[in-house]
Amino acid sequence: MRTTTLLTALAAACLAAASPYPRAAAADLTDFLLVTTTQCPSTANSSALANVAATSLFDPYDQQNYLLRTIDAGYGSLPTFNLTSGDLHTAAVGPEGVGNYVYNSTGTVTAGQELQLSPAAESAGNLGLKDGYLLTVGGLEVGWTICDGALEQHVIYWKGNASSCTPTYIHAVAKAPY
Numbered sequence: 001m002r003t004t005t006l007l008t009a010l011a012a013a014c015l016a017a018a019s020p021y022p023r024a025a026a027a028d029l030t031d032f033l034l035v036t037t038t039q040c041p042s043t044a045n046s047s048a049l050a051n052v053a054a055t056s057l058f059d060p061y062d063q064q065n066y067l068l069r070t071i072d073a074g075y076g077s078l079p080t081f082n083l084t085s086g087d088l089h090t091a092a093v094g095p096e097g098v099g100n101y102v103y104n105s106t107g108t109v110t111a112g113q114e115l116q117l118s119p120a121a122e123s124a125g126n127l128g129l130k131d132g133y134l135l136t137v138g139g140l141e142v143g144w145t146i147c148d149g150a151l152e153q154h155v156i157y158w159k160g161n162a163s164s165c166t167p168t169y170i171h172a173v174a175k176a177p178y
């Protein structure tokens, strides 16, 4: 119930303010970072986004697929992404630190599941970048959530419905917020 109310508030905020800094067409944006923020409109400086958090890859138990989690200042580096055929792509070391792979989001992103990236070829997905910066699923930017995950990390879900989940937008940005 609380999540639904917050999602409605987020959607209203998005409609109320046209984005002052529309970016290049999604197809032109490469090697971007993904950040979470409670703000819909983009900013020239990602540090200025409301409640902004950087994201990084996370495989809590050396599982094959990476999850995406928020990460505080003090990280070593952040993953960069491209988006083609409705899938995200990012270069990363393989399971247990062996090999280098282009990880791909796992095709159609579905409600109640983590955003996952696998070291395998994947079928075309349903992700997009609205106005060149807002990460969407099936054209919708409202539905991303940050939920409590393993090892006390905060993990990105599409329509996570656990009581720990809070709604967020995900922006593609060129520079890290911190």
Ligand SMILES: *[C@@H]1O[C@H](CO)[C@@H](O)[C@H](O)[C@H]1NC(C)=O
Binding pocket: 045, 046, 047, 048
């Ligand atoms: C972005 O904003 C942060 C925080 O206000 C500031 O420290 C930084 O210098 C700004 N970066 C640019 C490129 O303006």
Ligand SMILES: *[C@@H]1O[C@H](CO)[C@@H](O)[C@H](O)[C@H]1NC(C)=O
Binding pocket: 030, 031, 081, 082, 089, 090, 091, 102
């Ligand atoms: C993303 O696109 C850029 C520009 O085409 C390319 O240099 C980079 O290797 C790509 N990254 C991945 C993970 O595919």
Ligand SMILES: *[C@@H]1O[C@H](CO)[C@@H](O)[C@H](O)[C@H]1NC(C)=O
Binding pocket: 089, 101, 102, 103, 104, 118, 119, 120, 121, 122
């Ligand atoms: C991920 O997808 C890209 C683009 O479709 C492909 O080139 C790459 O080989 C895939 N990664 C793996 C590990 O198969």
Ligand SMILES: *[C@@H]1O[C@H](CO)[C@@H](O)[C@H](O)[C@H]1NC(C)=O
Binding pocket: 111, 112, 161, 162
């Ligand atoms: C959360 O989603 C799962 C999977 O879709 C569903 O089985 C469960 O009933 C949902 N829980 C709530 C509280 O909506």
